[in-house]
Each structure stands twice: as structure tokens, then as C-alpha cells.
Amino acid sequence: MLKLKNIDAFFGKTQVLRHVTLHVEAGEIVSLIGANGSGKTTLLNVISGLHPSRNGSRVFLNVETRGMKPEKIVALGILQVPEAEKVFNPLTLLENLELGAYLRRPDRVKLAEEMEKVFQLFPILRERKDQPAGTLSGGERQMLALGKALMGQPKLLMLDEPSLGLAPTVVSEIFHIVRSLNDRGITILLVEQNAKEALRISHRTYVLDTGRIVLSGSGQELLNNDEVKRAFLGKDYRGKWER
């Protein structure tokens, strides 16, 4: 579905992505883990067309997306829920959801139907539908961000640290939702700092280190990989690094 080949990206003269090659197949949950500053968010922004890439190719559903404007990439079906600025704070929930469908411009009846589906998935949002999004709690905001992205009818949904800063119960709820979205046929590319949870729910995982893909494999394989345990699963595996 998505094939990245030899992607390089720079911030000024600093190279932040080095020959990144990865693929995501339809129906998968693929996660991307790595330390802070390893280039995970930049990689998502490259895919979304917010950050320019040099060299290599970015093919989505047999279409080369290099040089495309972000709105064209959204129109192809790639939607990103970023870690910061996920929703439009001064706008109401309903307005946020309506704009989620901006490119398709469904008529009033269709729009109401689609919003109803989002409300069924996230009942809490219905109670707050006329509030500005900025008044929501972190968990609710994440749900609204997911709902807004769903209004765009994504084929590939990219989530940047969806669990960041949320209470543990909310985190498990969010992961549960991610899984159920995947069951409905949405392909998911997940960037997570919560490596354990990410490895558990994803079919495959890539490990990014200073802009390079250093490891990849199924979630189970990586959960048992000593390097991953040492680097990401830290304190639960004290024995591994205090040898």
C-alpha cells in the first residue's frame, strides 16, 4: 500500500532521515518506535507532504507522492493525527468534524450520517458537540482528532504518539479503538513512545535510530529482541542491561 524507498530528509544541513526504506501493506498495523529525536515525527511529516524529502521514492497505492501538496496526499487517503495541534481549538467539535470531511464536501444529510458514526464510536463527543475543542480533556481531544481523521475516510491512518500524556485507562481505551479501526479495514501506521503497547498491537514494527531503520520484524520477534528490550522496554528488563 505504502512503499518508501531510500528516503533522505534534512533540517537545514542536518540530515534527520537516512535512506529510510519501509512498506505498509493494506490491513496492517505497523508501528514505528525509536528514541526522542530519532526522526519518527519527521518521517510521518514526509509521508504527509509537510516536510520535503530528498532522493528515493514515496509510493502510495501505485502513485508517486513526492512533491505533492499535503491536501493532495490527504485526498489520496493518507491522514495523519499529529502529536501536537491535533484539533482546531477555537472551533466547536461539530465544526472540527465537518472540516474533517472538507475535501469530500458531503451534503448535509450525508455529513450528519457520518458524524453519527463518529459519535457512536466516541459517545463522549456527542455530549460536548457545541463546545470549542480547546475545552476538551487530553483523552477527549485525542478522540476528536481520531473522529476528525475518520471524517476524511482514511485508507492509511498515521497516528503520532496517540497515548502521550494520557492517563493509563485512557491509553488502553485509545489502543482498543485503534485496534477496532483496524478491524474495520483501516491500515494503521503508529508512532509510539509506549513501545511495549505498540509492539503488542502491531503486526510489524520498525525501529528508528538517529534517522535510520535499524531493526524490523513482527511485534513478537522484537518483544524478544535483547536490543529492543534494553533500549525501549527499560526498567522492566533490568537484568538485560545490568549484566
Next chain:
Amino acid sequence: MTFGLQLFQFILSGLTTGSTYALIAIGFSLIHNATGIVNFAQGEFVMLGGMFMITFHSLLKLPMLPSFFLTVLSVAAIGLLLEFGPIRRAKSKEILILVMITIGASISIKGLSMILFGKNPMTLPPFSGETPLILFGAAIMPQSIWIFGITVSIVLALNYFLKKTTTGKAMRAVAASRRSAMLTGIPVDRMILLSFTFSGALGAVAGMIITPITTTSYDVGAILGLKGFSAAILGGYGSMPGAVIGGLLLGVFESLGAGLISSEYKDAVAFLILLTILFLKPSGIMGKGRLRRV
């Protein structure tokens, strides 16, 4: 005339000029919200509004209404070209560079206008006669009523557009978060183009309605732009209700300053207010003050 009546008269005339400042301030806010820049050519849009109206109506003898709409279209087109040309094609998108481009545009427009329209002050006939109406003993020029009426209609129409239409909501979304707007599929470039076009149109209207009262010449842009800018700061830069409140208040203060102290200090009043606001409450009357995440 009693002092109370005099005060009432000053306030009325202040609200008249204040309405124009409000329109200019809204123009500043629209562009600021879409791009984060201050458009220093905003005042030139106002000057062009007056000049084009004079050209269409007084020189080419077109009727009032077609001239009005032709002027709006022409200046809106100039706003559009400013964005589509130099702003969009600038190699660096840094705020300071873009602001410099608007200053350059302002100087160019002023220079070209001097060549095209000459250096003499010009004026327009009032839209409907000069017989003042008497309201509670104060005299109101019919032009003032036009100014109020047109300003109120524009503010209401713009409010409807921003709150009720999908494109308007998308414009507010771009103001809220450009990044998030891009990721939602909103064509941010087109929204920016639209904000420049609207600002041009607003400037045109402001210029046309105020010219019968104040006259115009090629060099009024800078001072009108600064008045609108002060009004926007006073109300809270970027806020639409703030722009309206700031504009009206500035107009009233100015008129009171001119009437009670001396008309020589009319412009000084605006800048005194600008400085006071910057010292005391830089976020303005309707400004929220930026929330920072710790």
C-alpha cells in the same frame, strides 16, 4: 450648544471614522490570522478604494452602484495579486521577509498612484446629498449613515461567512493551526489568497465610504493603515470583534481628542492609545494572551 450635546456630536463623528478604522482593522486581522504577517499595504488598499471610485464615478461618469462594485473588484484583485505574486513566490517564508515585501508593495502602490492620479487631493460627492439629519439635537451627515450601514452589513456578512460556511470555517481553522489545517486537507494556500482578496475588498470599501468626508490623495494610505493597525492592536490583534470594538473606540477617542483638546493632535491621540495599550495590555481588549504549555 450645551457641553453634553457637543460631546454627543463628537461621539457620533468619532463612530463614523471609527467604522472605517474597524474595516481596515478587520483587513489586518484576516491576513494576520491566515499568515501571521502584518500587511503594511493595507492602508494603500484604502487609498486605492477612494482613487478608483473617483476614477470610475467622477471621471468615467459611471453610475454610483457599478462604480462601487468595480472598485471593490479592482482592489480585491490587487490584494489577490499581491499574494499570488510576490508573497507566494518569495524564496524565504520568514515572517520578517514577508512583512518587508508588503512594505515594498506599499511604497510601489503609493508611487504608482502618484504618477497615475497626481498629487492633488481629490474628493467624492457624498452618496446621498449633504443635508444633515438632526438626531436629538446633533447633526448627522447622510454619509455617516451610509458609513454605519455599510460597515454593519459587512461585519454581519463576514461573521456569517466565517461562522456558517465551510470555506469560512476552513479559514478559521487555518488561523487556529496551519499545520493541522494542512493535515486535514484544507488548501492553505487558497485560504491565504482568499484572505488577501478579502482584505483588498474591505480596504476598497473603507476608502470609498470615507473619501466624501475626509478627501483623499495618493499619500493617505500610510496614516490610514496606521490608524487601522492601532485599532487592531487596541481591540486585540487577530480578533474580529476586537477589530470592530478597537476601530470604534479609536474613532471616538480621536474625535474627543480633536474636539476637546485640539484637532492638531488628532493623529497623536491614536498613537498615544497605541503606546498605552502596548505598555499596559499588549494583547488588547479582546485578546486572550497566548496560553503556553509548560
